[in-house]
Amino acid sequence: MGDPDEELLSRVATGDPAAVRALVARKLPRLLSLAGRILGDRQEAQDVAQEAFLRVWKQAPKWRPGAARFDTWLHRVALNLCYDRLRRRREVAYADPPERADEGPGPDRGLMAADTGRRVGAALAALPDRQREAIVLCHYQELGNIEAAAVMGVSVEALESLLGRGRRALRAALADMKEL
Amino acid sequence: MTPDGMTPERFETLAEAYGGDVARWPDAEREAAAQAMAARPAWAQAALARAGDLDAALDAYGPPRAAAGLMDRIVADAPTPRRAWRWTGWLAPAGLGAGLAAACAAGMILGARLSTPAIPETDSVVTAVTADDTGAYPDEEA
Structure with a gap:
């Protein structure tokens, strides 16, 4: 199966402004x-x-068709950027620990109970990083199991375990x- | 064990990992899953519904919206590496035309120079050139 982004990427590599906007609209x-x-x-x-x-603009002229799916590569790049930020957060947290943890639901989080999205966001944030990544890639990003495992650099079995x-x-x- | 070989445990594992929508399960296992559902529909539906509830809760957590201007900032970062090439492409025919025009002009000048000696350099011609160069006619100076 061909890469649906390849043609657009080749036009981006030529500096085609319409292709640049189209790629941003598609991937942003x-x-x-x-x-998020x-x-x-x-x-x-x-x-x-x-x-x-910025990485995309740099990579586009060097992109080799057929080597990898662009969307998979882009997820890998974005995930690495997220890792960097999570690592910096942990370093800051170790150096200056917060007064109280802000993770997961509890009796003092009654206001959030009314907002399912916020509850889920907090619960997702409280997961170990790799479990959260697996769920984000498979559920929200709708990557297939093989693609998600490739992005995370794990086996399909390991991905499945993280998801479960x-x-x-x-x-x-x-x-x-109540519905859960 | 279902006739196709997918155990109920495997079905539940897949539902727990990939959610209640079988279309999002691994390609290689969907066929067996469909057979398992046909063999035990009530049980399979209950397992899928339970996973689907969690899917629905996850869906309530939407993605962040892009701030105004974010797309423009990203587009502004994009280089235009082939712009020089495109100008070159645009100029190539123009350059060719300019070259031809220059060649024509050179030919005309050369032709004029070659033909000049055939025209007698009368006093009037010399006087006119002198007047143009000085900005004044000899008669006015006199």
Whole structure:
């Protein structure tokens, strides 16, 4: 199966302004979706998207058709940028630990209970990084299992295990929501 | 064990990992899953519905919206590496035309120079050139 982005990318490589805008329109929502859910921060997600596109502009003239799917490569790039930010967060957290953890639902988070999206976002943020990545790639980004495993650099079996554990943890975290 | 070989445990594992929409399960296992559903429809539907509830909850967590101007900033970062090439492409025919025009002009000048000696350099011609060069006619100076 051909890469649906390849033709557009080749036009981007020639500096075609219409192709540049078309590629941004096609991929920006996916990048925001990925980075937003991995990082849980809108501004950081936008920064990651902008940085990822800088890599795209650099890579486009060197892109070798057939070597890899562009969307997979882009997810890998964006995920690496997210990793960098998560690592920096951990370093800051170790150096200056917060007064209280801001993870998961609890009795003091009653206001969030009314907002399913926020509850899910908090529960997702509380997952171990790799479980969260697996869920974001498969559920939100709708990558196939082979593609998601390739992006994460794990086997399909390992991906499946991460997905199962992540979803079970989410179900437990959201257990007070009656439909779960 | 279902007739196709997919165990109920495997079916539940897939539902737990990939969610309640079988269309999103691994390609290689969808056929067997369909057979498992046909063999035990009530049980399979219950497993899928349970996974689907979590899918629905996940869907409630939407992606962040792009800030105004983000797309323009990203587009502004895009280089135009072939712009010089495109100008070259545009100029190539123009350059060819300019070359031809220059060649024609050179030919005309050369032709004029070659033909000049055939024209007698009368006093009037010399006077006119002198007047043009000085900006004044000899009669006015006199």
